[in-house]
Amino acid sequence: MTTTDRPHPSRTTTGTTRTTTGTTTRTTTTDRRARGPFRVSARFRILLWVVVLMAVSLVTVVVIVRSVLWRDMNDRVNQILAQETAEFHNFVEFGRDVRTGQSFTDPRQLLTDYLTRQFPEPAEELIGFVPGPSGGTLVRQPREIRTPLPLHEDPDAVARIVADPDRAGTLRRAAGEVRWARLDITHEGSTEPAVFIVAFHPQEENSSVRDVVGVLVVVAAGALVLTSAVGWWVAGNILAPVRLVRNTAARLTEQDLAQRIPVADSDDDVAALARTFNAMLDRLEAAFATQRRFVDDAGHELRTPITIVRGHLELMSDGEGEASAAERRETLRLVSDELDRMSRIVEDLLLLAKAEQPDFVRPEPVQLAELTADVYVKARALGDRRWELAEVADHESALDPQRITQAMVQLAQNAVSHTAPGDLVRIGSRRLPDRIELYVADTGPGVPEADREVVFDRFWRGAQRRGGGAGLGLSIVRAIAEGHHGRAEVRPTPGGGATFVLLLETP
Template sequence: MAISLVTVVVLVRSVLWRDMDERVNQLLGQETSEFHNFVEVGRDPRTGEPFDDPRRLLTDYLERQFPEPAEELLGFVPDSPGGRLIRQPREIRADLPLHEDQDAVERVLGAAERSGTLERPAGEVRWVKVHITTGGSDEPAVLVVAFHPQEAMASVRDVVRVLMLVAVLALLMTCVVGWWVAGGILKPIRLVRNTAHQLTEQDLSRRIPVRGSDDVSALARTFNAMLDRLERAFATQRRFVDDAGHELRTPITIVRGHLELMSEGADPASVAERRETLRLVSDELDRMSRIVEDLLLLAKAEQPDFVRPEPVQLAELTADVFVKARTLGERRWELAEVADGEWDVDPQRITQAMVQLAQNAVGHTGVGDTIRIGSRPLPGRVEFYVADSGPGVPDADAPFVFERFWRGPDRRGGGAGLGLSIVRAIAEGHHGRAELRPTPGGGATFLLTLETS
């Protein structure tokens, strides 16, 4: 802004000086042109003939002129009985008029040039002179047109001074407004910095208020989204530790208790008791291993490479899931419907989720009950589902079936309650969702709804 204002001041000053010079030159040229014209066509009022006396010509011409206030018209006639100098009887706007500065007059008259600029301590003078040879005199008479530009120069300096003052005020105002605007723009950035400084591993709940739709607001939204991801990551980590500690404590306690029983007492345990103990220990270790694998799988679900989609034929994928699921138990398995077309999914994860749903259906049904597996296309999405004819899920329990370690009151089997959580994680990894709906006629229907990516 300062450079721009200085450039404007310099340019305006140059333009004003140029305009003043052009005006002075135009004025001097106009005066000389008028005088040349008067010399050619002028007539002596006493005789009606052309002037033959330079003094009378200059006197008559000067009496008819009305020059500018800073303009001075002087006539010089050599060896004239009436005096050498002829001037208009009027005041000149100059500290020292040219006719009062004898040295300056001699320098002008003695100059070889027809025009020029005379530098004096009293002020600059722009001049032009015209020689007159009327009357046959050996030394010609001279008309000098002088202009004193001090007043015009002072006006230019006043304009430049005012312009500089306006520029300084504009620069100060710009600084104040710029400081205020920059402060408003940088306020959210300072808030981002302060928020980041206050974040700790124990408290990731702080967020930046977002107002507007500019780039800084977009930065705040991006920072809030990053905090959301960090909070979810830390929450997943803490939940994994809590879940692992909670679920692994029970089988470890059982294993420790049975091992202690084997070492207690003086009488050696019977072979059957040892075998039963080893079987229980082995079962608990297997269950603990499955819990660890499920927990690791859920922890991996937060990573970007948890799901690796690829183009898959839906009909072929559904048929493969049905073939694998029907080996889980003696049920009446039905392939209800098959979706046609190609879809970008991770076939291994979808198979894992569908088999888990089928295993869940087997756990809630008896021999001979019906379990239906299928897939169907819908506008913008595709659904995979497993429907059973079991007792279904009570309405009070439906909102919690996909939570970790949740078990219903009539839960069968010894699972840790992580299966449906894994199903939900796989669905969300595909940008979809897992749902529970009642089966017409009784039972539960679990769906994987995958949206178009």
């Protein structure tokens, strides 16, 4: 007795092809002004991206787990079918009838003895079919099968398996599919072979896979909801400084630039944005303050000469016939002087306004000795004073020679304004370990200690040091020193007087 065409279940098992259809969403970006009240917040967009990425990740995990579970189940079923058919094949080849001690000659007896000795799984069914004149005989095990309709109770399904040209496959029926493998048994004197059938009912296995996938879907949905809630909260916290920047910017006006954003003690991008915004507000506040100061100073200082000019012109108009030529010339001279003074005030104010710009100072390598000597030569023409070049620094430094000369000449002019003819005025420069100093020392009335902090303020005129200027010269000197990252200060001159010094850092 022999078997034919030993099947390979994994080769003949039918498969299922699944097609996943994706949906592509096209988003058209329009101008924010066109969206009007339907503006989408950055918080919502961040949350949307997080949710989409999380959803794609979870769907991918569910699909992969489902595929792995189905593959493992199919491999297990194929292994069961292959193992059962191999064991029956060995029994046919080497088995002996215990009653005769010989090989089996009756296929019915062969199938009965084999099935009696087998203990298959609950969802597994082993049956035999022996053809005969009345349609054949079905040999089965007397046991319960976990399926609504066992194969031995479905003659039509058995007939389809027996007639199938393949040796393994999947039988789909209303009561549930059946995974099967078949082994034909030929014996002498038979025209039709007997059949050994291994059937596996995968309904319970399929249900287990679906349960696992269902639980995974529920967990993924819960994780997605939790991620949405946490993402909304996190996005709100992250964007809180950005909203604060927006609200602060909305509250800013030209009259109120004092709003600032609290900066967290961190180095992330949001903290950097807050610091950058605060720095921008500092620059804006300084620019507006400079503008207001310029307008206030110009209005304050120009009001007096304008009043004087208008008054004299009105006098000339009222007494045009009576005024002598000498009086008219004197009036024109006064008007011309006031106009010149207004012009100087405007130029000085514009210079101070320009001091706020980055290109106010343009450093270049300068020999201090040569620069000090040039200042000394130019200062000697300012007045009949006893000028002295006290000392020079033999050092090269990065300075703006024009601005430094302008400051030193202004200090020399200030010394001339507060000294008498023949008084000593000393000009010099020196190098110290950490800085260089350029100075102008006079022997005038000096600057009281209480005024040394305000002497460089705009339009300041001390009681001891009065002059005909507008009070902007020393402010220009301080602006030039600060443009070189230095400072200007005043010290008492030994023996009486004031020494004005530019202190500049050495590179």
